[in-house]
Amino acid sequence: MRQSSIRQLLNWETSSTVRNKWLETIAAAADNGRCDLMIISADLGYGVFEKFEDEHPDQFLNCGVAEQNMVGLAAGMALTGRKLFCYSIGNFPTLRCLEQIRNDVCYHDLDVCITSVGAGFGYGQLGMSHHATEDIAIMRALPNQTCYIPFSDANCVQITQRILDRQGPAYLRLERSSSDQYSDRLGVEFANPFVSHDNHADILVVSCGGISSEAAALVQHIEDSGRTSKHMIIQSFEDIDIDSFVSELRAATDIVSVEEGVLTGGLGSFIAETMQAHNTGGQLFANGLPGRYITDVGDQNFLRKATGLTADAIWQGLQGKLS
Amino acid sequence: MARDNEVEHASRLARRVRQNVVEMIHLGQSSHVGSCLSMADLIACTYSIMNIDPSKPDSTDRDFFILSKGHAGAAVYATLAELGFFEKERLKLHYKNGSTMSGHVSHKHNPGVEFSTGSLGHGLAVCTGIAYAHKLSWRQNRTYCILSDGELDEGSNWEAFQFAGHHGLSNLRILIDYNKLQSIKCCEDTVRLEPLADKLEAFNWTVRRVDGHCHESIIAALKAPSDQPVVLICDTVKGKGVSFMEGKVRWHYTPPNEAELNQATAELGDQ
Numbered sequence: 001m002r003q004s005s006i007r008q009l010l011n012w013e014t015s016s017t018v019r020n021k022w023l024e025t026i027a028a029a030a031d032n033g034r035c036d037l038m039i040i041s042a043d044l045g046y047g048v049f050e051k052f053e054d055e056h057p058d059q060f061l062n063c064g065v066a067e068q069n070m071v072g073l074a075a076g077m078a079l080t081g082r083k084l085f086c087y088s089i090g091n092f093p094t095l096r097c098l099e100q101i102r103n104d105v106c107y108h109d110l111d112v113c114i115t116s117v118g119a120g121f122g123y124g125q126l127g128m129s130h131h132a133t134e135d136i137a138i139m140r141a142l143p144n145q146t147c148y149i150p151f152s153d154a155n156c157v158q159i160t161q162r163i164l165d166r167q168g169p170a171y172l173r174l175e176r177s178s179s180d181q182y183s184d185r186l187g188v189e190f191a192n193p194f195v196s197h198d199n200h201a202d203i204l205v206v207s208c209g210g211i212s213s214e215a216a217a218l219v220q221h222i223e224d225s226g227r228t229s230k231h232m233i234i235q236s237f238e239d240i241d242i243d244s245f246v247s248e249l250r251a252a253t254d255i256v257s258v259e260e261g262v263l264t265g266g267l268g269s270f271i272a273e274t275m276q277a278h279n280t281g282g283q284l285f286a287n288g289l290p291g292r293y294i295t296d297v298g299d300q301n302f303l304r305k306a307t308g309l310t311a312d313a314i315w316q317g318l319q320g321k322l323s
Numbered sequence: 324m325a326r327d328n329e330v331e332h333a334s335r336l337a338r339r340v341r342q343n344v345v346e347m348i349h350l351g352q353s354s355h356v357g358s359c360l361s362m363a364d365l366i367a368c369t370y371s372i373m374n375i376d377p378s379k380p381d382s383t384d385r386d387f388f389i390l391s392k393g394h395a396g397a398a399v400y401a402t403l404a405e406l407g408f409f410e411k412e413r414l415k416l417h418y419k420n421g422s423t424m425s426g427h428v429s430h431k432h433n434p435g436v437e438f439s440t441g442s443l444g445h446g447l448a449v450c451t452g453i454a455y456a457h458k459l460s461w462r463q464n465r466t467y468c469i470l471s472d473g474e475l476d477e478g479s480n481w482e483a484f485q486f487a488g489h490h491g492l493s494n495l496r497i498l499i500d501y502n503k504l505q506s507i508k509c510c511e512d513t514v515r516l517e518p519l520a521d522k523l524e525a526f527n528w529t530v531r532r533v534d535g536h537c538h539e540s541i542i543a544a545l546k547a548p549s550d551q552p553v554v555l556i557c558d559t560v561k562g563k564g565v566s567f568m569e570g571k572v573r574w575h576y577t578p579p580n581e582a583e584l585n586q587a588t589a590e591l592g593d594q
Binding site: 058061063064066068069071072073074075076077078079080082099100103104107108 | 387430437438439440441442444445447448449450451452453454455456457459460478479482483485486
């Protein structure tokens with residue numbers, strides 16, 4: 001059977017272009033002499049890693065379905081001077097081996113990037129075990145962890161290069177989908193936060209990750225209603241120009257956050273913490289997932305609708321509440 | 324680092340480690356003296372053959388040691404102090420407020436400690452990663468790890484056993500401190516480990532069963548070549564060396580009081 005046919009059949013795993021951009025960026029670095037790089041997969045990535053493994057056999061390892069061992073191995077290899085990417089999907093590379101990430105990687109300040117594909121409801125139809133919805137809250141709670149959340153293919157290239165250029169623990173949350181959002185405005189280098197324009201706006205919509213597409217549509221709703229709005233995308237909570245972020249928060253009267261993750265400890269919490277710490281004023285309307293497991297069956301778009309994470313639903317919920 | 328007689332060196336070192344740990348744990352009023360005493364010979368033998376240099380703790384040629392049963396951290400500190408990684412006076416600060424020497428072994432500001440452990444089931448995977456990286460790079464470094472028997476209840480170890488056996492990590496040597504006691508009862512009555520040797524052989528390891536207090540046997544088993552990773556099942560006695568501590572779960576938790584320290588010191592001095 002031709003490889004392209006196989007990939008079509010297995011499109012639940014091979015369709016992520018954001019993930020492909022991540023891998024391409026690493027491959028380019030490996031091609032250019034970064035022999036310290038290593039990708040470890042916990043037995044996922046069919047049709048994804050074959051080329052990389054062929055070209056860099058000593059820089060790819062399938063450790064089997066053993067995530068705790070994967071992170072332990074990565075920590076050990078990092079002690080010898082390598083830079084590791086630990087790859088799996090959903091919650092497997094995060095929750096399954098959380099203590100290894102905390103104790104072995106973060107506490108020892110090791111150069112290990114935990115990479116998960118399938119952020120939020122990316123694998124929605126597969127059920128709640130594959131809903132990566134608490135990872136932001138949990139990963140950002142770890143001291144010495146730097147979280148990165150690309151919102152588009154091009155942004156993923158920037159972020160992956162950023163990770164390659166730095167050292168230390170990192171968490172990279174990849175969407176399954178593909179996006180060319182704001183490609184005309186995105187610079188060459190990583191810049192966080194990203195803002196859709198530099199003008200003043202009364203209502204600041206803040207998002208992270210792939211759901212930024214809904215956030216962008218929400219900005220349009222706001223502007224269509226006659227108000228001024230601006231879209232800010234947070235790509236990392238730790239690797240951020242905090243002065244710019246605070247300045248944007250302070251300039252807005254209302255802040256609306258949108259995230260494909262639980263509200264507790266996620267993006268909305270990060271914004272609220274920052275607003276309080278810097279006394280920025282304004283009011284925050286945080287939109288995320290409710291505190292319950294999602295038992296509905298459906299793809300990412302279906303589950304976003306089911307949980308109210310669409311531009312239309314959020315806009316309706318804001319009626320009568322904005323300043 | 325060359326040593327004339329590894330067995331003699333291990334014997335002297337083990338005696339000093341035992342004396343140090345009973346003093347440290349008494350002074351700090353910490354725990355796990357029984358765990359430290361059961362593995363004193365294991366760590367002494369390991370460090371007697373390792374390629375390490377206290378003056379170059381970060382040498383890329385060095386062998387690595389990680390204590391996976393991190394609760395016996397006092398034994399690591401004692402060993403490293405005796406070998407000259409830091410001054411022995413610091414051992415008196417073990418478990419004290421403001422000290423760098425936490426009860427579970429810590430690499431932070433403690434020269435010679437490669438890795439902090441404390442939650443069981445982490446050290447073997449890390450050692451496996453070190454060994455795998457060295458094998459990829461065709462380096463000659465060896466990696467050593469001491470685990471406890473109760474620790475083998477943790478499934479993460481078996482992921483590492485499988486991986487190391489599959490990849491033939493012959494540069495990996497681990498020692499299981501098999502004192503047959505764990506936190507509450509004996510291993511047999513908690514979660515049976517036997518047939519342990521058969522299990523590990525099935526995971527493609529070379530298994531050597533030794534008297535965990537016979538230095539000659541331990542060193543010989545560590546040094547004998549193999550094209551597989553090597554595990555020493557070391558039959559030990561919890562609290563070994565102090566008669567009233569031997570074979571008792573209580574000494575997993577209780578520090579010796581003044582009288583007990585004096586008696587322990589007297590017994591260890593006679594050995």
